[in-house]
Amino acid sequence: HGTDEQKALYLPKLTSGEWTGTMCLTEPHCGTDLGMLRTKAEPLADGTYKITGNKIFISAGEHAMAANIVHLVLARLPDAPKGSKGISLFVVPKFNVKPDGSLGERNPIYCSGLEHKMGIHGNATAQIAIDGAIGTLVGQPHKGLAAMFVMMNAARLGVGNQSLGLTEVAFQNALAYAKDRIQMRSLSGTKAKDKDADPIIVHPDVRKMLLTAKAYAEGARALQIYCTLLLDKAHSHPDAKVRAESEELAESEELVALLTPIVKAFITDNGHTATNACMQVYGGHGFIKEWGMEQYVRDNRINMIYEGTNTVQSLDLLGRKILGNNGATLKKLGKLIGKLVEEEGVNEKMAEFINPVAYLGDQMTKFTTEIGFKGLQNPDEVGAAAVDYLRVAGHLVFGYLFARMAQVALREIAAGNTDPFYGAKLQTARFYFAKLFPETATLMRTARAGSKVLMDTDLALA
Structure with missing residues (x-):
């Protein structure tokens, strides 16, 4: 999305590791809901922008391990519409970069504190204060989120x-x-x-x-x-x-x-x-x-x-990627599974790997349609089912891939390959289908339980 000039200025040293980069999205009052962000970008006469605001949870937001840190910052222009359609993207380096690639003055984009995290202590996560730092627009105005x-x-x-x-x-x-x-x-x-x-x-x-x-x-x-x-x-x-x-x-x-x-x-x-x-x-x-x-x-x-939390991923999968196009993409995945089932459906040695996948693949269409229809009447039905739905979809994909791995392993063993890798792969696949894959039956049942038992709970959550 950057201009040729931006790419020439930043990409060589970012890809070499001489400089490092960040994504500056989250603010103290908004995480996933980026439409609420308040960081401002004021246009200047020379075509640059003065950025002011606060960001949190910025991985590697400040350190002394590289000569420069290139921050990509989401902010609002003065004429920006409300919500996520009013967000623009700016490149804001720790040290301003001259046209010849050398470093100029320090930009007023500072670490105002470090978050004390449960884990990943090897990567400092910074709170960032931006006090009139100079940046340049990346891509089109108000199209920063894309x-x-x-x-x-x-x-x-x-x-x-x-x-x-x-x-x-x-x-x-x-x-x-x-x-x-x-x-x-x-x-x-x-x-x-x-x-x-x-x-x-x-x-x-x-x-x-x-x-x-x-x-x-x-x-x-x-x-x-x-x-x-x-x-x-x-x-x-x-x-x-x-x-x-x-x-x-x-x-x-x-x-x-x-x-x-x-x-x-x-x-x-x-x-x-x-x-x-x-x-x-x-x-x-x-x-x-x-x-x-x-x-x-x-x-x-x-x-x-x-x-994006795993619940957000689940809503994206079910709401946007699947129901958003009436299951068209899911059908393409179904065709891949159907092709494998057609290839190996009569192979007795593959039955323990193919049958569970074929059965779940058949169930998936009805399961998805059912949730989709309920969601048309009440959108909370999609929210209530989404996390369980994603795990079912995950097992369908894993099952398909484990069946393909078993297919290769059986062919190699039949051809006389004695490498224990293939025997181990079959044993792992058998365990997966016997002990982990059956979780899908419970997940489909809980997904179908609907939203009422979650939303009609004001007394329980008083």
Whole structure:
């Protein structure tokens, strides 16, 4: 959205890491509801703008690790209409940048305090006071939110990746601990006769906790890679004809748009489940800082909140991405699932992986239509069902990807490949479909329970 001049001035040093950047959205009185923001931008005679206001929760908003910090700030022009349609985007550097790229005077954009957070202490989160700082407009006036969402959607995919990383590192540590820690004997008989007790990995529930983390990590990794492939196909395919075929490009981008709230919310919710499970594997030692496990729980907790809370992601998925076009994008996802079911539907070895996905895929249309009709009569019905709906959709996507992974693993094993990776993939997929995927039945039931039991509660919440 920037001009060629802005790109030439800022992008080389931002991408090299010589300078760092921030997104300055949130203000003390408004978080998700950006239509309420008050930061002002006053036009100056030379085409620049004087920015004044306050921002909070600005990750890496102040530090001494780079020569410059480039802030992208949402603010209102004097003639801005009310609400989100009156927001513009400005680039406001810590040090003003001269036309030759060298640094000029210090801009009056300062850290007024640091937030003391539950986790991610390695990245300082700043309160920012902007006192007449000079900035330049990025994109069109009053179109700042659309420009900011280019970064916001990339950040949502990145937040999913943070939880994937935390799930994986928690799993690796818990697995190593479970193999080493000895406690009690196996219920089915002694396994380590040379020791005073058996390693805790012999206990069924310890394995359940470990496999939960492993399955959620592998499903998340597959989904992140799938989204990356869709984006690469849309923007970087070596065949110019493929890139030029707008229908194919649009379909890839449409699927990524559908999957983005699932990446952000489903993976981070699963990360919360997985990191807590892995901390539990450690028993009392998990609650002690020196083992490091409690940090993974704390660090993951923010992922469910920032870049749009997971409830906001759920409302975006159900309200905008699915009901907003009468399920057209959902049908495209359904076609992909249908194609896999058609390929493997008669393969007995694939039945345990294909049948659950095919069944949920069939149910999804009726489930979505039902909520959509209820939402037309009362919009609160969509709000009441959205979080449960997103988890059902997340399991549908994970199920599809696990079935594809199982398909590849079975083919490799049949071809004589003895790499244990493929056998492990099948075991993980079996666990996922047996122990995690069935959550969808409960979620559909609670989603269908409606809004009355939530909204008709003034006495309970008095």
